[in-house]
Amino acid sequence: MAEDQTKRKFYLTTPIYYANSRPHVGSAYTTIACDVIARYKRMCGYDVAYLTGMDEHGVNIERAAEKQGISEQELVDRNCKIFQDLWTLLGISNTHFIRTTSGKHARGVQELIRRTRRVSPDAIFKRKYEGRYCIYDNLYVSDSPEPANCPTCGRPAELVSEENYFFRLSAYQEKLLDLYKQNPQFVVPDFRFNEVKSFVESGLKDISISRKSIKWGIPWPDDPEHVFYVWYDALTSYMTGIGFGSAGEKDRAEFARYWPADIHAMGKEIIRFHAVYWPAFLMAAGVQLPKQIVAHGWLLFEQEKMSKSKGNVAYPEPIVKAFDELTGAKVGNDALRYYLLRETVFGQDGNFSREALIARYNADLANGLGNLASRTLTMISNYCGGVIPDAHTGAGPFSKSYTDFIGAFSEVSLQIILEAYDVFGFAGAILSIWELIASADRYLVLEKPWALASESARRDELERVLYAAAESIRFVTILAHPVIPDATEKIWHQLGLPGSVASQRIDRVLDADRKLLPGTHIRKPEGVFPRIDKKEALERIEAMENEIRNSGSSRSGAAQPRATEATSGSGTSGAAATAAQPGTSGQAAATAATGATLATPPAPAANTKISIEDFAKIELRVGVVKSAEKVQGADKLLKLLVDIGDEVRQVLAGIALAYQPEQLVGRKVVIVANLAPRKLRGQESNGMLLAASDGADGKPVLCTFAEDIMPGAKVK
């Protein structure tokens, strides 16, 4: 918050994280990536505001709190602390932190809607909302009145209707397309941008932005029966987090300084809300639009399919703490950050593997940078009395390896690395920096300073070599600092340099007056990245993860799986990997994946019972599949003819990903016989097959019978 008005500002945000459970590696990935950008921009001389925060409203919070017998506020306070502790552990340099339960946020959201009604009176309107709602799982399944099945339990959802406030998104199609045209970098990577464009081109529907049934939310101004619904509330935090809606002089100035955001970063699953809804909301309110939406990919866990029994969800804390404990040094944070950024191409999905992380740590950090610093500083300590020697750049002759080496640390390499950072090419930047480390190691072997040290006549050569090596470490330390802040500060200190690396100008690392000063006393060399034993580390990490899992805090409120978990497997068999949803709130994930929205019912879920009369309304009958075929133009639909005793029904079922048509013929199934007919892909469906779905990948499994039973028999 140390604003320096003479500097150019830079404002970036992570998504706000949903407060119903603890963060996993995916959330950490988003936040770390943003932290690297923030640190990098600061080192380029920007006045950076970096916002992260918590999404603390909605039904999942209500439910989780109830389950734990505490108030909503207690629950979100507790989970907020877990997130904040993690950000501290990861050295996240955010300058702002927003919680949607804060008073200032609520005032900002209400202010934005008031402003919208002033600027665009047509944008907000009230209308009857009709959607499908599952009474068993207490969630909105679909925003359309069309019949729908609950993604969690598979049962048909109830039709519900209430008056809601809507945002006229449909009116913004052309304006959005124009925005995209004017700003070819509005969304990165470009393939995501194309997806956004085609989504908007295909037509936009108005969206509901309030709910009557939710209590745990921000009341609608002048109509407190309503609360704001998910996205309008959540997205606005990017503004309220830096002072929007506040009457205070300081807040107003801060907002004026930092808005619009330069970057909103997030996982790919919530890009639509940021690239479509959010600009539309802002246009309607007459507020400046963010400059860029940056979407990264997912982390897939160790190439294997997620399974609850395996519990292979990775949490950041065990990794960081295990590394710290086993090495007796604070290296875990750097290890995790380095691995995540080095191993994945930002924007694309990446693999997350603990083994690979440990291997990277040992190969690149311990054997690479750590060892280079250690050997160089030790030699300066042993051969030069612990003082940075003279560079001897004045008089030759210079060996070829010297000129080559100096040449590597040139404006050219610097520009390559800076450009990589500028386009979020973290892996590329790291690769280039580590090439420099390798060249330093190579240089030392060629020059053999340990041999020079024994020949007093070659004193100048020795000093020249060690000075060059030390300089190369300074160079690398500054360039790598955004990625590995802890170790670079340690090396900086060991080089005897004043202040912190963080306050160095990364783009001026080559300036003559910033080079190491001969005569500087270095400090005691200490290994910054002690090597770690793979087996030991794996065991330690696993033990700590089990602790978290058994403590129950890993899913303090997630009653149903996030829908994105199901979609990421995409119905393939075998090798499907399951992803973390970096940067997603659970609420957001569910919304993104299903197009449905979550809300809370007035009554608690588990206590909702129906009467036998209610059940009797549903006519379930045994059927035998007579024929089955794929429906043209649909991935998931099969057209079945089902004999239910007195007639043969045509039924369409969305099970094509799980069943081959031929294997269904002759099979006994249960169908809902008195369901209203519905057209699907032009074909009429008369009834519905009962199926359970596996939470992990959402694959349907048909109900059937072990004993013989006649078609047409009633099921009850």
Add this chain to the structure above:
RNA sequence: GCCGGCGUAGCUCAGUGGUAGAGCGAGGGUCUCAUAAUCCCUAGGCCGUGGGUUCGAUUCCCCCCGCCGGCACCA
């Protein structure tokens, strides 16, 4: 079904119209300042399949197979 991407050495990936590259892992060697670290050498891989354009394609075009993403769709 529509739109887009990918398929290159064990693994992760670069790459170019002209007889294929890096890192990691593995094998061998070397120095000894350093964290059993460094450095050097070693992988002979139909560059998914088939066809086309071309003097010549891994690189350009088309089909197919496999994988992935977005949308539609999942009574």
